[in-house]
Amino acid sequence: MKRIAVFMLLVLLSFTCLAPAHAQRLTPEQNARQSRKAAKKQQKMLKKSAKQQRKAMKRSEKSSRKATKKANRDLQKRRGR
Numbered sequence: 001m002k003r004i005a006v007f008m009l010l011v012l013l014s015f016t017c018l019a020p021a022h023a024q025r026l027t028p029e030q031n032a033r034q035s036r037k038a039a040k041k042q043q044k045m046l047k048k049s050a051k052q053q054r055k056a057m058k059r060s061e062k063s064s065r066k067a068t069k070k071a072n073r074d075l076q077k078r079r080g081r
Helices: 002-017 028-080
Strands: none
């Protein structure tokens, strides 16, 4: 039984080693495609982070305006009394 298991393992290992080594190398076209894809992904991430930054700034400005408005309203109430 152990002989059969060892033989099967040997057969499996030999089949995996038969894969040609050049199949793992990238052709210039594949390399260029991957490069373009990576650049596009990078641009997308930069655009997304810039959008989040704009959104955060907008939120901050809105809360600042709201706080100023509230402070002015409170000041008017105090002066009016």
